[in-house]
Amino acid sequence: MNRQIAILGSSGGNLYNLGGRDPLKLLDEILVQLKSAGLSCGALQFIAAEGSMDTATDRTPAKLYGWSVTQQQPIVVAEGTLEEVNQAAERLDLEIAEQIELAEIDGLIVMSADPEGCNRNAIAAAVKEKIPLTGTGGSSMAVIQSKGANVIAASGTTGTTNRTRAVAFATSLSKHWKLSYRPVIGQAAASTGAGDQAVSASPWRRISIRGIMMASLPGFIGMALILAASKIPGLSALSEVFDLMIKALPVILSVIAAKQISELDEVSIVAGIVAGVLSVEGGIIGGMIGGIGAGLIVHYVFRKCVEWRFPATTVNIVAGGISGLISGLIVYFLIAPVALAAGEGIRALIETLVSWNPAIAGLVAGLLIWPAIIGGVYHAAILPIVLLEMETTSNSFLGAVDMVGLVMVSAGITLANIISPRNKGEAAVAAPGFAINMGFGTFVEAAYPFMFSNRLVFAGAIASAGLGGMLVGLFGVRGTAYVPSFVGPITSNNTTGFLISMAASLLCSFLITVLANRLARYKSSSNTLGM
Structure with missing residues (x-):
């Protein structure tokens, strides 16, 4: 039987701006990664406020999500003001604490939890039973650790995304129990979505020149429209914008390539931008190569950092920044001249064939x-x-x-x-x-x-x-x-x-x-x- 995990927490303060405002999407990412690790959700208590907890009041509208055993998905179990939802959350906290004491819950995932309030009973039971716990939220995780919880991985929220947090949670738990786990990377659907759509974890299979080109086409069309507008009397100054956009094209292709290959959301976008800026001298071929390299490297660096139990914030910084630098510098020093020459060669060939x-x-x-x-x-x-x-x-x-x-x-x-x-x-x-x-x-x-x-x-x-x-x-x-x-x-x-x-x-x-x-x-x- 799969190990049962309880997910506790709230939409948080900083977390609210990093995925917490869309609770179903946040929870879906976690559920997908848990399933890939052979784990199941056994309980859920998630408070979603319509605003950051840093500025929320007792009158702020909020919802409480619980777990439906029959539907195997999150459901709204209470709705009203934050004060009313917190009262319902405390009742649910007692139920989850009882599940932990009855050994029906094997591990905890916490996000911006309230260990002194709405989550105090579940956290106390987890400390007593010494079940593994992983989570994010700097201040809340510090309090949980001070209570003696068996925290196997902890991190702040800054710099994380729904996907990177979910992968970090599943990696920590699977490594603790020595379970086989391959992150599900892509537009996966969990219990609240349209079905399972696990994408191969191998980034090499996601390299598609056609897909990169098609997704980048709007950038080229935008450039063409700027050129057309610059020919209108009085708008000649747009020619400078056109020159700037030409330099931006390699960056566009690099970002698209990195995101399509690694599919790690903001982390891959940052890696693609860094690699693209360093690949500008190689033209669009150089930008594409830089982005492909960044996408491949960020995938493996991210996984290794998670396996080494780096904090989630550090994982994102290292994976996004270092991966983009490595790929971009390789293109800058080694590949850019060759890539630029290849592009010029193809254009010259077309012109030669046409000129005949x-x-x-x-x-x-x-x-x-x-x-x-x-x-x-x-x-x-x-x-x-x-x-x-x-x-x-x-x-x-x-x-x-x-x-x-x-x-x-x-x-x-x-x-x-x-x-x-x-x-x-x-x-x-x-x-x-x-x-x-x-x-x-x-x-x-x-x-x-x-x-x-x-x-x-x-x-x-x-x-x-x-x-x-x-x-x-x-x-x-x-x-x-x-x-x-x-x-x-x-x-x-x-x-x-x-x-x-x-x-x-x-x-x-x-x-x-x-x-x-x-x-x-x-x-x-x-x-x-x-x-």
């Missing part, structure tokens, strides 16, 4: 872009190249092909199905897609239902993308997608050329789809008459 015959290069890119996105190649290969191109000028050749070959073609297909659909129901399906295509420069998948149900529409999409790509090459356009259609030309190096290319793709796909729909309707009516 721009129209043919655009045509080939346009013809291949739909098969690429349908086959899953786009986000894995093309998008990283687009971002590398955008790193220096905020627009790219393939970014322009994306806008004319995917977004405008999808807009043309959906517009045709609004104006001249095969049946009335398709107009309602097409309208949201068209609006998103034009308003946000994305959601090209809106065209899929019409492309996959009609070969002529599918062929028309590829042909229209090829036409648009050829015009992009012919006019020497560099641009981007993922922005509103009316902003796209402004962010490009050739506003007129981009407008013509976009209009041509949209009109071509629109006309072919209208023709395909009319043929489909004619064929349907002929079959009906033939019957």
Whole structure:
């Protein structure tokens, strides 16, 4: 049978600003880690006030969470003013103390507890039975230790997060009982969530260039929008902001990489920032490498610090700061020149291929872009190249092909199905897609239902993308997608050329789809008459 753990405490003063204001999320993190260690919650007494305990009064609204044995999750057992909730908590404290004396509780987790008030009976029983206790809250833990409790790990709250506290608690208890425990890192769901979703503890499996690039895309788009705004009369000063944002791109990728790989919330974010700042000279490739390194190192440093029983606050400081420094310094001194050269090499290769015959290069890119996105190649290969191109000028050749070959073609297909659909129901399906295509420069998948149900529409999409790509090459356009259609030309190096290319793709796909729909309707009516 699993060892039973009682969780005691409150939303606290400092804890309130570090996760205590969302008690269910805080408790969920603990429950997930306990389950991974083979431990179970046997009792719960958690007072959640609607404000920091440092400034709370007896009239402050509060809730008391207890443990439901039947539902196996936290439930609200009392609600009212803090004074009323404290009275209910004292009754629950007596029940938990009795559970401890009956050997139904094997260990305690305490957070910002009140060992002289609402938790005095449970703490006294824990001291008497000498059960292991771990927790956070500087002053409360000091009082608990002075009472002679079997404290196996204690820490302040500053610098901790819900996840790092939970991992520290589970590590301390599992090490005390010599249990096998692998921290569950990721968006795990506990008893109050939507089910268990344990993520592999190996950070290596979470390295995804595609995922890092996709998550970082808003930073690149923001840079493109700043460039477009800087071209407006009177806003030329924004060009300095654009130069600053270019330098920030490696930091953005580093933070995203570190967080996705280690998934230790604020700890990994800090590590990613430190590594990113030191990796700026390596461009976005250097920033990504720095972030990946920081994410890997912070994962292992964090675990080791917890195993060595460092206080939780110290664990976060060491894991976040040292990990970022190690990875960042490696990139700064060893990898940055190579990473920068690699990025320049890829950009030079694209420019060389395009310069040989721009129209043919655009045509080939346009013809291949739909098969690429349908086959899953786009986000894995093309998008990283687009971002590398955008790193220096905020627009790219393939970014322009994306806008004319995917977004405008999808807009043309959906517009045709609004104006001249095969049946009335398709107009309602097409309208949201068209609006998103034009308003946000994305959601090209809106065209899929019409492309996959009609070969002529599918062929028309590829042909229209090829036409648009050829015009992009012919006019020497560099641009981007993922922005509103009316902003796209402004962010490009050739506003007129981009407008013509976009209009041509949209009109071509629109006309072919209208023709395909009319043929489909004619064929349907002929079959009906033939019957």
